[in-house]
Amino acid sequence: MSYSLPSFLVVSSLLFCLGMYTVLTRRNAIGILMGIELVLNGAGLNFVAFSRFLEPSQTTNLLSGQVFTLFIIAVAAAEVAVALAIVLSLYSRMKTIDVEEFKQLQG
Amino acid sequence: MLPDHLLSWMIFFPLLGAGLILLVPKRYPTLMKLIAVAATIPPLWWAANLYVQFDRWGTGFQYVEKVPWIKDFNIHYFLGIDGISVPMVLLTALLAFICVIASWNINEHVRGYFALFLLLDTAMVGVFCALDFFLFYVFWELMLLPMYFLIGVWGGPNKEYAAIKFFLFTLVGSVLMLVVMLVFYFGSVEPSTGLHSFDLTILADQSVHQAFLKNHTIRWLCYVGLFIGFAIKIPLVPFHTWLPDAHVEAPTAVSVILAGVLLKMGTYGILRISYPVLPDMALAFALYAAILGLISIIYGALCAMAQTDMKKLIAYSSISHMGFVMLGMSVFTNTTAINGAVLQMFNHGTVTAMLFLLVGVIYDRAHTRDIDGFGGLAKTMPVYAGYTGLAFFAALGLPGLSSFISEALVLVGSFQQYKIITITATTGIVLTAAYFLWTMQRVFLGPQNKKWAELPEISLREAFTLTPLALIVILLGFYPMPVLDLIGTTLKHTVAMVVG
Amino acid sequence: MAKLIDPQHMKSILWLIPCLPLAGAVINGLLGRRLPARLIHFIGCASVFMAFLVSVAGFFTLLGIEEPQQRLLIQSLYQWILTGSFSLEVAFRLDPLSMVLCLVVTGVGFLIHLYSVGYMAGDESQGRYFAYLNLFTFSMLLLVLGDNLLLMFVGWEGVGLCSYLLIGFWFTDLEKAQAGMKAFIVNRVGDFGFFVGLMLLFWTLFEGSNGTMTGLSFQQLREGIPLLGTARPILGVGVATWVALLFFFGATGKSAQIPLYIWLPDAMAGPTPVSAFIHAATMVTAGVYMIVRLNFLYVAAPVAMAVVAVVGGVTAFYAATIALTQNDIKRVLAYSTISQLGYMFLAVGVAAFSTGIFHLVTHAFFKALLFLGAGSVIHAVHSNDMQEMGGLKKYMPHTYLTFMAAYLAISGIPPLSGFMSKDEILWATFNSHLPVAGLGKALWALGLLTAGLTAFYMTRLVVLTFMGSFRGGSEKEKHLHESPSVMTLPLMALAVLSVAGGVIGLPAVTHLPNLLHDFLGPVLSSHGTSGHQAHAYGLEVLLMLISTGVAATGIYLGWLFYVKRPELPAKLAARFASLYQVLNEKYYVDEIYQALFVRPLLKLVALSGRFDLNTIDGAVNLSSRVTVKFAFLIGWEDLKIVDGAVNGLADIFKRWGAALRRLQTGRVQHYLYSVVLGIFLLSVAMIMF
CATH class of the missing domain: 1.20.5 (Single alpha-helices involved in coiled-coils or other helix-helix interfaces)
Structure with missing residues (x-):
C-alpha cells in the first residue's frame, strides 16, 4: 500500500496538537515534558514525511529532512535529561511538581 | 577749601566710610561708630558751604557735573542742585549726622548697621542731586535696600511684616516710575544728537516730546502713574498704611531718616520730575492733588488722635503734615503756597526728627511707647519734657516756631485758589493741637506714675542730638528767610513753568 | 509838653519793651533750676519793671509829640516773611492805643510779678513759674506792639501757650492739666476763625489792589479797607462783615465770650496771680484790643458791630447770672471777668472804642486787685470755697481794705474807676445807632440789669469772705494771717489805681477833658462819636443816677440776703429749685x-x-x-x-x-x-x- 503525504501530515499534526494540548493543560511537570516530546515527535514526523515525499525522484536527494529529525531526537533526549533534572531539583525544593505552584517569576 | 566735584564727594563720601567700616574687625564696634560719624561730618560741612555759596538768584542748576555713563542708552552721570535741592541736601546731611550719633546704642551687627546706614545716606543725597532720570531711579532704588534691612534686621518685634510692607509699597511706586521713565525715554528725542534721553533738563523741554508723548491720554496716564509712585512715598491717604507700621518697627534713627528725609522724596520727586516734564498735567491735576492733600491733613489728624502708640501717633501726624505740603504744591496762582510747601518739607524734617528722637529716648528707657502707660513724666524728666513740649508745640504749629510759618504760608497761599479746601484744612490745626496736647497730658502731666518714677533724665548725647534741631525750629520761627531766600527763585521759576 | 526823649531814639529802643521780659524768660527758663530763688525773683521782676520803665519813656515821648496825629513810632526790625505776593516785617508799632496797653501790661504785670514772689514762695519750680510769666509778658507785648496781623497772631497764640502752661502749672493734678488743655484747644477754635479772617482779608485786599498790597501791616489795612466794600459779597454778606465776624470769633475765644467762654472758669486752676494777670487783666482783653486796633474795619461792617454788641451784652448778663450761685471764690471772679469783658465788647460794639479801652484799663486795675486779694485769702485759708471762709476782716485788714476798694469799684459806686468806665459804656450804648431800632436801648437795659447783678454777687462774695465769723474750723482759724508785705504792697498800689483810675476818662458832664479818649483819638476812626459829643447833660446825669441806684439796690439786696436775713438765699433756692440748679450747673453748657x-x-x-x-x-x-x-x-x-x-x-x-x-x-x-x-x-x- 502506498501512503500519500497528507496522511503523514495528518498524523504529525495530530501528534503536535495532542502534545500541545498536553503541554497547555497538564499541571504535572512530567506530563508537560511528555507533551513536549509529542510536539517534537510530531515535528520530526513532519520533517521526515516532507523529506520523503517532496524529493524522492530527484537526483539530488540530500536527506536533509531526515537529518533534521535525527537532530531533533538527539536534542529531545538531551532536553528531557535536563528537564527531568530540573523537575527533580524543583521537587526536592518545593515538594511538588505542579507547575501552577511555580510562580516565583510573577511580576 | 572745597573739593572739585563737590556733589559727588557729598554723595560718595559716606560710601567710602561704609567701605572702611567693612574692613574693621568685628571686635572694634566703637571704631566703626567713630568712622560712621567721621563719614557724615564732611558732607555736613560741605552742605553748610553749599548753603552759603549757593547763588540765590540763579535760575539754573548749580554745581553741575555731567559725564556720559552708559553711552548706548544716552545715560549720563548728571548732578546739579537748585533751590529745592539745597535745603533737602542740607537736611539730609544734618539728619544723617544726628542719626549716626543717635544710633550709638546699636549693639548688634554693628558693622552691618552702620555700613547700611551710610549706604542709605549716599542714596539719599544722590536722589536729591540727580538730574538724569535714570540716575535718579538708580539712587531711588538704592535707598530701598538698606532701608529694608535696617527695618527688617534691627527693627521691633513685628519687623519682618513692616519691612516687607515697606518694601512692597515702595516697589509698586518704583515700578510705576520705571514704566513712566521708559515712556519718557522713548517718547523724547534730543534734538542735538537725535537720541532718546533720560536727561530731566532736556525732558522738561516740551519740544523734544514726540507725538507719542504728546498724546493727551498717555500724558495723563504718565502723570497719574508718577503721582501714585510719589504719593506712596509722601505718603498721601490712601497710600499711607506702610508708614505707621514701618515707623513702629524701625529703630529710632531709621524712623528719623524715614520721616525726616524719605517722605520728602515724594514731594521732591513731584517738583523735580512731574511738574517740569508734564506741566500741563500738573495744572489739570492740581485740584485733585489739593483734595488728596486735604484728606491727608484731616484724616491723618483724626487717625493720629486715635493712636495709643507714640510712634504711630507721630507717623500719622507726619501724614497730616505732609498733606500741607501737597496742598501747597497744588497752588499755581501764587508762589506763596509752594514756598510754604517746600519750607514745610524742611520744617517737618526737623520737627519730626525731634519727635522721633524723643520717642526713642523714652523707648530706650521704658521699653514701651504706650501713651496711656505713662503719666506725670514731666516730674521725672523735666528737661526731657521741655524738649518734648517744644517739639509738640512746633508740630502743632505754634506761632513763633518754624512749622507755623510754613503752614501759614501754605494756607494763606492756597486760600486764593481753593477757598473751601483751605478753610477745611485750617480746621486741621485745631485737631492737631488737640491730639498733641492730649498726648502731652497723658504722658507728661497728671500724677506721677510710680512705675516710671526712676527713669533717668535725658543724657548728654541725646540732648546733643536734639539741641541743634531745637535751635533751628526756634530760629526759623522768628526768621524763616534763610530758607525762603534759598527756594524763592527756583519756585518762582517752577510755578511760571507750570502755568506756562 | 517838652520833648523829654527824642522820638527817633525812642523808636530804636522799642524792641526792648517785649524783649526784656523775653530775656528774663530765657534766663529763668534755661537756668532756673540752678539759680537761687532770690535771683529768679529779681530777674523775673526786674525784666518786667525795666520794660515798664521803657514804656513810660515811650509814653512821655508820645506826649512830647505835639501833633496828636504824629504820635506814632514804628520800629522795623527785619524782613520776616517775603515770598511771592506775601511780605511781612517784624515791626513794632507804638501808638496811643498800644501805649495804653503796654503801660497796663507792664505796670500791672510788674505788680503781679512782685506779688508772685510772696505767693509762690517755697514752690519748688519757681524758675519755671517766672519764666512762664515773663514769656507771657513778652507774648502779650508782642500782641500789643506787633505792627501786622500775623505778628499780632504770634503774640495772640503765644499768650494762649503761656496761659496753657500756667493753668497747668501744677501739672501733677490731672484736673489742672486738663483745664490748661481745654483753654488752649478752645482758643485754637477761635484762632481758626481769626486765621480764616486773616486769609480772606489778605486776598481781598491783594486782589482788590491788583497785587500792590502784599502785607498785613495796620497802616496798609487801614488804607485798604475801602477795597473791602468793592469786593464781591460772599453768600450775600459783605466781605468786611465776614472778616469782622471771623476776627470776632477769634476774640470770643481769647476773651471768653459766648460761645467760647467755657475755658475761662476752668482756667482758675492756675496759680492765683496768673488768674489775676492773664485771666483777668491782660490776655483776656486781647480780643477787645484787637477790635479796637481794627476799629476801621469794624466801622465798615455795622452788622458785625451789632453782633459784637449783642454778644457782649448777652455775655455780660449771662455770666453775671452764673456768678450769683458759685461758691468757689475764684469762679465767681472768673464769671465776673467774663461779664465785665462782655461790657467791653458791648462798648466797642456800639463804636465807643475808647470807652472799651477805658473799661479795659479800669477792669485791669480792680479785677487784678480782686484776684490778688482772693489769692491772699486763699493763701491764708488754703481753700477756694467761700463756705469755709468768713470773718477774715479782722485777720487780714490790709487785704480786706484793698479788696473793699476793688469791690466798690466793680459794683459801680461813684466816683470809683469802675463806675466811670461802666457808666460811660451804658451811656454810649444808650446813645448808640445800631442797625436795629431799639437794640441800643435794650442792650442798655441789659447792661443796667447786669450792673445790679454785679453789685449783688460781689456783695455776696465780700460778705461770705470777710464778714461774719470764720466757718473753716478752729484749727484753720489759728493759722490765719495777713499776707507778707511783698503781697500786700501790690494790693495797695492797685487799690489806689482802682479808686482813682477813673480820672483818665471823666464823663462829659464834669466839663473836664476825657484824657484817655483824647489820647486815643488819632487811632480811632470814629473819633467824636462817643464821649464828648453834643448831648443832653441832663440825660447823662439822669442815667448816672439810675445806674448808681441800681448798683446800690444790688448791694442792698446782697446785704439783705447775706447779712440781714441769711436764711433767705436757701429759701429762694428751694423755691426756684430748678432755676437755681440750672444756674449752679452753669446752664449745662x-x-x-x-x-x-x-x-x-x-x-x-x-x-x-x-x-x-x-x-x-x-x-x-x-x-x-x-x-x-x-x-x-x-x-x-x-x-x-x-x-x-x-x-x-x-x-x-x-x-x-x-x-x-x-x-x-x-x-x-x-x-x-x-x-x-x-x-x-x-x-x-x-x-x-
Whole structure:
C-alpha cells in the first residue's frame, strides 16, 4: 500500500496538537515534558514525511529532512535529561511538581 | 577749601566710610561708630558751604557735573542742585549726622548697621542731586535696600511684616516710575544728537516730546502713574498704611531718616520730575492733588488722635503734615503756597526728627511707647519734657516756631485758589493741637506714675542730638528767610513753568 | 509838653519793651533750676519793671509829640516773611492805643510779678513759674506792639501757650492739666476763625489792589479797607462783615465770650496771680484790643458791630447770672471777668472804642486787685470755697481794705474807676445807632440789669469772705494771717489805681477833658462819636443816677440776703429749685458742648482709627493675602499642570506597567497560551490578508 503525504501530515499534526494540548493543560511537570516530546515527535514526523515525499525522484536527494529529525531526537533526549533534572531539583525544593505552584517569576 | 566735584564727594563720601567700616574687625564696634560719624561730618560741612555759596538768584542748576555713563542708552552721570535741592541736601546731611550719633546704642551687627546706614545716606543725597532720570531711579532704588534691612534686621518685634510692607509699597511706586521713565525715554528725542534721553533738563523741554508723548491720554496716564509712585512715598491717604507700621518697627534713627528725609522724596520727586516734564498735567491735576492733600491733613489728624502708640501717633501726624505740603504744591496762582510747601518739607524734617528722637529716648528707657502707660513724666524728666513740649508745640504749629510759618504760608497761599479746601484744612490745626496736647497730658502731666518714677533724665548725647534741631525750629520761627531766600527763585521759576 | 526823649531814639529802643521780659524768660527758663530763688525773683521782676520803665519813656515821648496825629513810632526790625505776593516785617508799632496797653501790661504785670514772689514762695519750680510769666509778658507785648496781623497772631497764640502752661502749672493734678488743655484747644477754635479772617482779608485786599498790597501791616489795612466794600459779597454778606465776624470769633475765644467762654472758669486752676494777670487783666482783653486796633474795619461792617454788641451784652448778663450761685471764690471772679469783658465788647460794639479801652484799663486795675486779694485769702485759708471762709476782716485788714476798694469799684459806686468806665459804656450804648431800632436801648437795659447783678454777687462774695465769723474750723482759724508785705504792697498800689483810675476818662458832664479818649483819638476812626459829643447833660446825669441806684439796690439786696436775713438765699433756692440748679450747673453748657462737639469728634476719631486699621490697612493686607492666595493657586497649577505633565507621563507608564505586570504570572502555561494565541491570531491575519 502506498501512503500519500497528507496522511503523514495528518498524523504529525495530530501528534503536535495532542502534545500541545498536553503541554497547555497538564499541571504535572512530567506530563508537560511528555507533551513536549509529542510536539517534537510530531515535528520530526513532519520533517521526515516532507523529506520523503517532496524529493524522492530527484537526483539530488540530500536527506536533509531526515537529518533534521535525527537532530531533533538527539536534542529531545538531551532536553528531557535536563528537564527531568530540573523537575527533580524543583521537587526536592518545593515538594511538588505542579507547575501552577511555580510562580516565583510573577511580576 | 572745597573739593572739585563737590556733589559727588557729598554723595560718595559716606560710601567710602561704609567701605572702611567693612574692613574693621568685628571686635572694634566703637571704631566703626567713630568712622560712621567721621563719614557724615564732611558732607555736613560741605552742605553748610553749599548753603552759603549757593547763588540765590540763579535760575539754573548749580554745581553741575555731567559725564556720559552708559553711552548706548544716552545715560549720563548728571548732578546739579537748585533751590529745592539745597535745603533737602542740607537736611539730609544734618539728619544723617544726628542719626549716626543717635544710633550709638546699636549693639548688634554693628558693622552691618552702620555700613547700611551710610549706604542709605549716599542714596539719599544722590536722589536729591540727580538730574538724569535714570540716575535718579538708580539712587531711588538704592535707598530701598538698606532701608529694608535696617527695618527688617534691627527693627521691633513685628519687623519682618513692616519691612516687607515697606518694601512692597515702595516697589509698586518704583515700578510705576520705571514704566513712566521708559515712556519718557522713548517718547523724547534730543534734538542735538537725535537720541532718546533720560536727561530731566532736556525732558522738561516740551519740544523734544514726540507725538507719542504728546498724546493727551498717555500724558495723563504718565502723570497719574508718577503721582501714585510719589504719593506712596509722601505718603498721601490712601497710600499711607506702610508708614505707621514701618515707623513702629524701625529703630529710632531709621524712623528719623524715614520721616525726616524719605517722605520728602515724594514731594521732591513731584517738583523735580512731574511738574517740569508734564506741566500741563500738573495744572489739570492740581485740584485733585489739593483734595488728596486735604484728606491727608484731616484724616491723618483724626487717625493720629486715635493712636495709643507714640510712634504711630507721630507717623500719622507726619501724614497730616505732609498733606500741607501737597496742598501747597497744588497752588499755581501764587508762589506763596509752594514756598510754604517746600519750607514745610524742611520744617517737618526737623520737627519730626525731634519727635522721633524723643520717642526713642523714652523707648530706650521704658521699653514701651504706650501713651496711656505713662503719666506725670514731666516730674521725672523735666528737661526731657521741655524738649518734648517744644517739639509738640512746633508740630502743632505754634506761632513763633518754624512749622507755623510754613503752614501759614501754605494756607494763606492756597486760600486764593481753593477757598473751601483751605478753610477745611485750617480746621486741621485745631485737631492737631488737640491730639498733641492730649498726648502731652497723658504722658507728661497728671500724677506721677510710680512705675516710671526712676527713669533717668535725658543724657548728654541725646540732648546733643536734639539741641541743634531745637535751635533751628526756634530760629526759623522768628526768621524763616534763610530758607525762603534759598527756594524763592527756583519756585518762582517752577510755578511760571507750570502755568506756562 | 517838652520833648523829654527824642522820638527817633525812642523808636530804636522799642524792641526792648517785649524783649526784656523775653530775656528774663530765657534766663529763668534755661537756668532756673540752678539759680537761687532770690535771683529768679529779681530777674523775673526786674525784666518786667525795666520794660515798664521803657514804656513810660515811650509814653512821655508820645506826649512830647505835639501833633496828636504824629504820635506814632514804628520800629522795623527785619524782613520776616517775603515770598511771592506775601511780605511781612517784624515791626513794632507804638501808638496811643498800644501805649495804653503796654503801660497796663507792664505796670500791672510788674505788680503781679512782685506779688508772685510772696505767693509762690517755697514752690519748688519757681524758675519755671517766672519764666512762664515773663514769656507771657513778652507774648502779650508782642500782641500789643506787633505792627501786622500775623505778628499780632504770634503774640495772640503765644499768650494762649503761656496761659496753657500756667493753668497747668501744677501739672501733677490731672484736673489742672486738663483745664490748661481745654483753654488752649478752645482758643485754637477761635484762632481758626481769626486765621480764616486773616486769609480772606489778605486776598481781598491783594486782589482788590491788583497785587500792590502784599502785607498785613495796620497802616496798609487801614488804607485798604475801602477795597473791602468793592469786593464781591460772599453768600450775600459783605466781605468786611465776614472778616469782622471771623476776627470776632477769634476774640470770643481769647476773651471768653459766648460761645467760647467755657475755658475761662476752668482756667482758675492756675496759680492765683496768673488768674489775676492773664485771666483777668491782660490776655483776656486781647480780643477787645484787637477790635479796637481794627476799629476801621469794624466801622465798615455795622452788622458785625451789632453782633459784637449783642454778644457782649448777652455775655455780660449771662455770666453775671452764673456768678450769683458759685461758691468757689475764684469762679465767681472768673464769671465776673467774663461779664465785665462782655461790657467791653458791648462798648466797642456800639463804636465807643475808647470807652472799651477805658473799661479795659479800669477792669485791669480792680479785677487784678480782686484776684490778688482772693489769692491772699486763699493763701491764708488754703481753700477756694467761700463756705469755709468768713470773718477774715479782722485777720487780714490790709487785704480786706484793698479788696473793699476793688469791690466798690466793680459794683459801680461813684466816683470809683469802675463806675466811670461802666457808666460811660451804658451811656454810649444808650446813645448808640445800631442797625436795629431799639437794640441800643435794650442792650442798655441789659447792661443796667447786669450792673445790679454785679453789685449783688460781689456783695455776696465780700460778705461770705470777710464778714461774719470764720466757718473753716478752729484749727484753720489759728493759722490765719495777713499776707507778707511783698503781697500786700501790690494790693495797695492797685487799690489806689482802682479808686482813682477813673480820672483818665471823666464823663462829659464834669466839663473836664476825657484824657484817655483824647489820647486815643488819632487811632480811632470814629473819633467824636462817643464821649464828648453834643448831648443832653441832663440825660447823662439822669442815667448816672439810675445806674448808681441800681448798683446800690444790688448791694442792698446782697446785704439783705447775706447779712440781714441769711436764711433767705436757701429759701429762694428751694423755691426756684430748678432755676437755681440750672444756674449752679452753669446752664449745662459744658455738658452740652461735650455732647455736641467733643463726643462726636471722639467718635469720629475712633471711627477713623478703626477705618484706617480695618478698611484701608485691611484692604492692603487683604490684597496681600489675595496675592498670596493667588500665588498658591499659581503654585498649585504649576504643580499639577507643568510638573504634572512630567509626573503624569511617568504615572501613565507606571499604571500601564502595573496593568501589564499582571501578564507576568510566572506560570509557564500562561505564557504558552499567549504564544498559541499569538500564532492563532497571526494565522488568522495571514489567512485574511
